[in-house]
Amino acid sequence: MTGFPSAIRTPDQKLRVFISSTLKELAPERKSARIAVERLHLAPVMFELGARPHPPRDLYRAYLDQSNIFVGIYGDRYGWVAPTETVSGLEDEFNLSGSLPKLIYIRETDGEREPRLNDLLDRIRTDDTASFKYFADADALTGLLEADLATLLAERFAASARPAEPEHTAEVEDALGTFPSPVTELIGREREVASLKRTLEREEVRLVTVTGPGGMGKTRLAIDVGEDLAAEYPDGVYFVDLAPVLDPANVVTAIAQTLGVRNTGDGPVEGKLVIALRGRRVLLVLDNFEQVLAAAAVVTRLLSALPELNVLVTSRALLRVNGEHNFELGPLAQPDAVGDERPETVSFAAARTSPAVALFVERSRAVRPDFELTPANVGAVVGICAALDGVPLALELAAARIRLLSPELMLARLDRRLPLLSGGASDLPARQQTLRRTIEWSTQLLGDEERKLLNRLGVFVGGFTLEAVESIGADDGADVLTMLGVLVDSSLVRQEERPQQTYFTILATVREYALEQLESGGELEDLRRAHAEYYVRVAANADRLLDGKHQVEWMSRLVDDRENLRATERFYLDRGDWETATAFAWSLYLYWWIGGHLGEVRGWMEELLAADAELSPAARARALYFTGAIRFWQDPVDGITQTLTESAELFAQVGLPKAEALTLVSVALAALEKGEAEEAESVLETSLHLFRGANYRWGEAMALVSLGLAAILRQKLPRALNRFEESLALTLRQKDKLGATIALHHCGWAHLLLGDADAATTQFEDSLMLSRDLGHKEGVAYGLEALTAIAAQDGDAVRAGRLFGAALSVREQTGLYNAPSISFHRAWTGPLQSGPLAADFERGEKEGRHLGVRAAVAYALPPAKGGAMDVFGDRLSPASPLPPMPKDTE
Structure with a gap:
C-alpha cells in the first residue's frame, strides 16, 4: 500500500487486531470486539481511536498497513460510499486486508441486508483465506472472537515452536498464561534484555534478582525477558505479582495461586507446590519482592527441592541468599553531551539515538499522535530527560502531560518544581527521590x-x-x-x-x-474502614448470587477482587471485630471453596479462636465450622466430628438453618468416612429438611448428592441414582453449573455400578465437558478418573493408563491430591495394574502424565463432543435420564 501518510501511528505497539465494520449500526458489537481483543492483551485497531486530523481513508489504510490480524463484523448495512470512491470504506478495508489472517463475523438478521453488502459477503464466503461465522448478538460475538483469536495465536505459536511429540507438548495457553501483556513497547533496553537473558541461560545460574529504585522498569524488563525465554521452559513461565502481598507468610500462597495450586487446607501449601513443580522445567518471575524480603527462605527451599526450577526476582533490595545473582538496572541512557554541556546544545542526531528521549517521545505520541521530536523542541525534550534522571516511570508521567504542556513549558515547570519537592523522603537514593518528586509534581497539576x-x-x-x-x-x-x-x-x-x-x-x-x-x-483509618465496608456489601451480594445462573460472572468478579477481599478480612481481624470477620468469611463460602482458598480461611479462623476472645454464638459457630470442616479432609478424627456438631448446635441456637444444614452435611461426611452410612443418612435427612425449609436449593442439591453416596455405601444403587438425578434436576433449574458437574458425575457412577456403561459414559463426558468449560480442574480430574474406569472395563489398558496418568497430573499440579476422591475408579484400574496388561497400563500412565489439561480432555472426549458444553439449553445429552429443561423466562 502506498500513497498515504505512513507516519500515522496505531494507538500502541502491540500485536494489532484491525476491526472493520460500520460504526453506528454495530456500535455494541465494536465494543464487544474491543473487549475480546483486550482480554487477550492484544491491541484493537479501530477507526474511532485514531488521529482525527487525517482523512478517514488515509487513516484506516495506514492502520491496516500496521496490523497483524483482520476482523470483519457485518450486519445489514454496506456503509457510505464517498463521492470520489466506487466502494464503501467497509469493502475497501476488506480489499486492502491482503494476506492478513481474516476472522469474519456475520450477524444473524430477520431483516434484509443491503444488496451491495450481500455481494460483499458472497465474495468473502468464497475467499479461502477468510474464516467466517454467524453470531446472534454482541455478547455472543465476544466469546466467538476471543476463542478464535486464542486458537489463531496458539496455532501460529505452535507452528513456530520447536518440534515435539504432540502428546508430550506443554499447553501453549499455559506457557505464558500468567504473564501480564504490557500495552506499550519496551524502549531503550535492548542491551539489558540481552544481558539478562545471557545470565539466566547460564547453567549454574538459577536465581537472578533485578534490583533498582522504583520506577526504573524492573517489572517491564522481567516481562520481556520471560516472554523471550518461554521456549527454554517447556513447562511454563509464570509471573507472580507480589505488590498486593503485604505479609511474607502469604508469598507461598501467591505463588501457588498463580500456578493453579489450591490452598484447600488439607496440607502445607509449600509441599503441594513442590509436588506440582517436580520434574517440570519452569521459570518463576517474582515481582516486587522488596516488601516481603522475610520470605526469601521460601525461594531457596523451592530451588533446593526443584532442580529444574529457575527464579527471576525483581526487588528494590537483594534477597541476600546463597546462589543469588544481582542484575542492577539503572536509568535510561541520555545523550552523551548531557552533563558536559547545556541540554539545548545537544545535537538532534544524538538526541534521537538516546533511549531516554526515545521513551519520552513514544509515550508522548500515545496522548498526542502528531507529536514529533524536532530541531525546535529537542533542547527542551533533552532537558526534561535530564531533569528526570532518565527514570522511565518519571518520563512516562511527564509525557502524559504533553497534551497540555509543550516541552518548553513542561521543562520550565519541572525546573521550578522538582528541587522544591521532597515528599518526606530525603533519605531515599537520589533517583528514587526523582521519581517521588515527579509523582508529586504530577499531582500538583x-x-x-x-x-x-x-x-x-x-x-x-x-x-x-x-x-x-x-x-x-x-x-x-x-x-x-x-x-x-x-x-x-x-x-x-x-x-x-x-x-x-x-x-x-x-x-x-x-x-x-x-x-x-x-x-x-x-484519613487512612477512615478510608480503610470505608473500603472494608464496601467489600462486605460485595460479599453479601455474592452470597445471594454465587449458587445460580450468575455463578460464573460472580466468580470472575471475585477473582478480580481477591486481594481486596483478603484485605477486608484482615482489617476486621486486626481490629478484633470477630462478628464481622466471621460473617464476611461465611458469606463468601462458595468463592473460597471453588477458588481453592479454604486453607487461608481456616488460618484466619484458627487465629480468631486462638485469641481466646469472647465470641457471639454465631461467630463461634462459623469459626468452628471452617476449622472443623476444612481440617476434616486432612485429618478425619473424632474430635472434628465433635467440633462440627458444636457448630451445628450453635447455628440452630441462633436460628440460622442454612448454616446448620451445611454443617450437618460435613458431620455426615465424617460419619461416611468412618463407614457409618446409616448414621450419615439420618443426619443428611435432617440437613435436607432444613435446606428445603429455608428454600436453599444449592444446599438441597449437595445434600442429595451426599445421600446418594451414603446409599452407594449401603449397596442401595437405585436409591443412589434417584438421589443423584434429583440433585441434577435442581441444579439445572437453578442454572448452577458447578452443581451440575457434581450431579452428572455421580449419576454416571450410579449407572456404571448398575451395569449401564453407555449411560455412564455419556454423563461422565457431559460432566467433564462442563468442568472444562468452567475451568474447574478438580472436576476435570474426577471426569478423567471416571472415564479411566470406562476404558478399563473395555479392556483398553493403554487408554486407561493415559487417562489415569493425566488425572494424577492434574491433581498434583493443582494440589487436590489429598482430598478423598469421590470416585470409584481404582476398583476398575486395580485388575489392570496387577494383571497381564500391567505394562501397557504403566506405559499409558507415563504418557498421560505429560498431557496438559486441554490435551487430556481432548483425548478423553470423542470428536463429536469437542465443542462448548451447554447442559442448560437443548444440548443435554439424549442418554441423560432427565426431562427437557424449561426455557428461561426471566
Whole structure:
C-alpha cells in the first residue's frame, strides 16, 4: 500500500487486531470486539481511536498497513460510499486486508441486508483465506472472537515452536498464561534484555534478582525477558505479582495461586507446590519482592527441592541468599553531551539515538499522535530527560502531560518544581527521590478533587472498579468517572476493559505515595474502614448470587477482587471485630471453596479462636465450622466430628438453618468416612429438611448428592441414582453449573455400578465437558478418573493408563491430591495394574502424565463432543435420564 501518510501511528505497539465494520449500526458489537481483543492483551485497531486530523481513508489504510490480524463484523448495512470512491470504506478495508489472517463475523438478521453488502459477503464466503461465522448478538460475538483469536495465536505459536511429540507438548495457553501483556513497547533496553537473558541461560545460574529504585522498569524488563525465554521452559513461565502481598507468610500462597495450586487446607501449601513443580522445567518471575524480603527462605527451599526450577526476582533490595545473582538496572541512557554541556546544545542526531528521549517521545505520541521530536523542541525534550534522571516511570508521567504542556513549558515547570519537592523522603537514593518528586509534581497539576481521589485510591489492594471508587471517593456532587478519566490521562491510574466492567489499577510506587498522604492527613483509618465496608456489601451480594445462573460472572468478579477481599478480612481481624470477620468469611463460602482458598480461611479462623476472645454464638459457630470442616479432609478424627456438631448446635441456637444444614452435611461426611452410612443418612435427612425449609436449593442439591453416596455405601444403587438425578434436576433449574458437574458425575457412577456403561459414559463426558468449560480442574480430574474406569472395563489398558496418568497430573499440579476422591475408579484400574496388561497400563500412565489439561480432555472426549458444553439449553445429552429443561423466562 502506498500513497498515504505512513507516519500515522496505531494507538500502541502491540500485536494489532484491525476491526472493520460500520460504526453506528454495530456500535455494541465494536465494543464487544474491543473487549475480546483486550482480554487477550492484544491491541484493537479501530477507526474511532485514531488521529482525527487525517482523512478517514488515509487513516484506516495506514492502520491496516500496521496490523497483524483482520476482523470483519457485518450486519445489514454496506456503509457510505464517498463521492470520489466506487466502494464503501467497509469493502475497501476488506480489499486492502491482503494476506492478513481474516476472522469474519456475520450477524444473524430477520431483516434484509443491503444488496451491495450481500455481494460483499458472497465474495468473502468464497475467499479461502477468510474464516467466517454467524453470531446472534454482541455478547455472543465476544466469546466467538476471543476463542478464535486464542486458537489463531496458539496455532501460529505452535507452528513456530520447536518440534515435539504432540502428546508430550506443554499447553501453549499455559506457557505464558500468567504473564501480564504490557500495552506499550519496551524502549531503550535492548542491551539489558540481552544481558539478562545471557545470565539466566547460564547453567549454574538459577536465581537472578533485578534490583533498582522504583520506577526504573524492573517489572517491564522481567516481562520481556520471560516472554523471550518461554521456549527454554517447556513447562511454563509464570509471573507472580507480589505488590498486593503485604505479609511474607502469604508469598507461598501467591505463588501457588498463580500456578493453579489450591490452598484447600488439607496440607502445607509449600509441599503441594513442590509436588506440582517436580520434574517440570519452569521459570518463576517474582515481582516486587522488596516488601516481603522475610520470605526469601521460601525461594531457596523451592530451588533446593526443584532442580529444574529457575527464579527471576525483581526487588528494590537483594534477597541476600546463597546462589543469588544481582542484575542492577539503572536509568535510561541520555545523550552523551548531557552533563558536559547545556541540554539545548545537544545535537538532534544524538538526541534521537538516546533511549531516554526515545521513551519520552513514544509515550508522548500515545496522548498526542502528531507529536514529533524536532530541531525546535529537542533542547527542551533533552532537558526534561535530564531533569528526570532518565527514570522511565518519571518520563512516562511527564509525557502524559504533553497534551497540555509543550516541552518548553513542561521543562520550565519541572525546573521550578522538582528541587522544591521532597515528599518526606530525603533519605531515599537520589533517583528514587526523582521519581517521588515527579509523582508529586504530577499531582500538583491535578485539581484538588482529583488529587484527593488519587490519595484515596491508595487503600485498594490490587485493582478496583468504578463502583468501588465511588464507595470511598465520592463526596457530595463529585463526578468520580470524570476525575478517574483525568487520572488515567495523567498515567497515574491505569485502565483495563473486562467483560463485565472497567477495571483500574495504580502502580505500587503511586500507591505508596497515596497512602503516605492519607496517613499524614489523618484519613487512612477512615478510608480503610470505608473500603472494608464496601467489600462486605460485595460479599453479601455474592452470597445471594454465587449458587445460580450468575455463578460464573460472580466468580470472575471475585477473582478480580481477591486481594481486596483478603484485605477486608484482615482489617476486621486486626481490629478484633470477630462478628464481622466471621460473617464476611461465611458469606463468601462458595468463592473460597471453588477458588481453592479454604486453607487461608481456616488460618484466619484458627487465629480468631486462638485469641481466646469472647465470641457471639454465631461467630463461634462459623469459626468452628471452617476449622472443623476444612481440617476434616486432612485429618478425619473424632474430635472434628465433635467440633462440627458444636457448630451445628450453635447455628440452630441462633436460628440460622442454612448454616446448620451445611454443617450437618460435613458431620455426615465424617460419619461416611468412618463407614457409618446409616448414621450419615439420618443426619443428611435432617440437613435436607432444613435446606428445603429455608428454600436453599444449592444446599438441597449437595445434600442429595451426599445421600446418594451414603446409599452407594449401603449397596442401595437405585436409591443412589434417584438421589443423584434429583440433585441434577435442581441444579439445572437453578442454572448452577458447578452443581451440575457434581450431579452428572455421580449419576454416571450410579449407572456404571448398575451395569449401564453407555449411560455412564455419556454423563461422565457431559460432566467433564462442563468442568472444562468452567475451568474447574478438580472436576476435570474426577471426569478423567471416571472415564479411566470406562476404558478399563473395555479392556483398553493403554487408554486407561493415559487417562489415569493425566488425572494424577492434574491433581498434583493443582494440589487436590489429598482430598478423598469421590470416585470409584481404582476398583476398575486395580485388575489392570496387577494383571497381564500391567505394562501397557504403566506405559499409558507415563504418557498421560505429560498431557496438559486441554490435551487430556481432548483425548478423553470423542470428536463429536469437542465443542462448548451447554447442559442448560437443548444440548443435554439424549442418554441423560432427565426431562427437557424449561426455557428461561426471566
